[in-house]
Amino acid sequence: MKNVVKNDVSFIVSDDEQFASFWNVVFPNHWEDFTFQVLDYYLRPDQNYLDIGAWIGPTVLYAASKAKQSFGVEPDPVAFEAFKKNIKLNPQFEPKITAINKALSYKSGTMKLYKRTRFGDSSSSLIRTLSDDFHSVSVCILKELLSDYQIKDLSLIKVDIEGGEYLLIPAMRKYLKRHKPPLYLSLHPEFLKSYMKKKYPFSTEEKLKKDYINSVKRLVNSLDMYAYIYDSSSQRIERKHLAEKLLKNDEPIEILLTTAEFKLNNS
Template identity: 70%
Template sequence: MKHVIKNDVSFNVTDDKQFAYFWNTVFPNHWEDFTFQVLDHYLHPDGNYLDIGSWVGPTLLYAANKAKHSFGVEPDSVAYEALKKNIKLNSELEEKITIINKALSYKSGTMNLYKRTQFGDSSSSLVQSLSDEFQTIAVSTLKELVREYKITDLSLIKMDIEGGEYLLIPSMQKYLKRYKPPLYLSLHPEFLKSSMIKRCPDYSARKLRKSYIKKVKKLINSLDMYDYIYFSPLKRIEKSKLLQALLKNDAPIELLFTTTPFNLKL
């Protein structure tokens, strides 16, 4: 067992060799600083948290120290087993966490979850990119999930699903428009692009580009209910400029969507 500390939060995790480097070296340092600033800002004891793509628990266990109840969604079987073990090591947090071994998408039933290098490495995705190897997993819509687990009063939704966001976000539009929870979204354009190339090898570069732009536009239009968009605590972008900004970027990027200004005192 290992005791890890991030900012003012600490919890226990297993000493599993597959994840040791992350917990020992990556997590304690400047890994996703903006992510934890967002968690600190929005989470409180009277509100709940939805973590879509929980992996082995870094954000979920952190959030459980702050939110009323934290719901974690993780479809990768290797990551999910590690996540369960990590939660078990924190008895004071266990009753405040619900983990769900499925993916969220635009439909319910089953879908293929593809690996990139190995399952459990935080990069498995519903969009196929590098590998043909997959797990068949259960999937549901957000509407079904919130009804089944009685999820209400969300202070924050965090989503990091390695390209699956392009499938999921448009299907969430009605929910987001009604409740407008702050949304912290990781985008993975390189996953989507490599998936399109793999699925459509006969497409010309022009046709692939046109299809990619269409998918990015659809995602952005599905988030039109949010007035404020942030790349970082100090960098806001206007909605009218978001499309061009995203089309220029192939690296993973985190964005905060809110209905009120993100006034963070640094």
């Protein structure tokens, strides 16, 4: 076991060999600092938090110290077992965490969750990229998840699902338009491009490029209810420039979408 500290929060995690390097090296060294700034800014003890793509629990365990209840959704079987183990190691947070072994997408039932290198490595996805190896997982739409687990009063939704966001976000549009919760979204353009090449191996480069542009624009159009958009340096992105910015970028990118200005004390 290992005690880890982030800002003003500490918790215990299992130092299983597969994840020891993350907890020992990656997590303490400015891993996703903006993510935790967003968590600090929006989470409060009278409202709940939904983490779609919880992995082994770093953000959910942190959020449990801030939010009323934290719901962590994770379909990867290896990551989910580690997630549950880490929750059990923290009895002070365990009652405030609901771990959900599902994937969220545009339909309900069963889908294939593909590994990229190996399961548990934080890159498994509902879209096929490098590997054809898969694990069948239970999937549901957002409406069903919220109903089944009585999830409401959300002060923040985080989505980090390794390319699956291009399937999920358009399907979430109706809920987002109605409730407009702050949304912290990770985008993985390289995964989407790899998926398209695998799915349509005989398509021309021109056709693949057109399909990619359409997928990005579809996602952006699904987020038109948000007036404020920020990148991970907390710089505002004008909504009319969002699609252009995303199409120029092949690296993972995190964006925060809100209906009110996001202003850090030090900005």
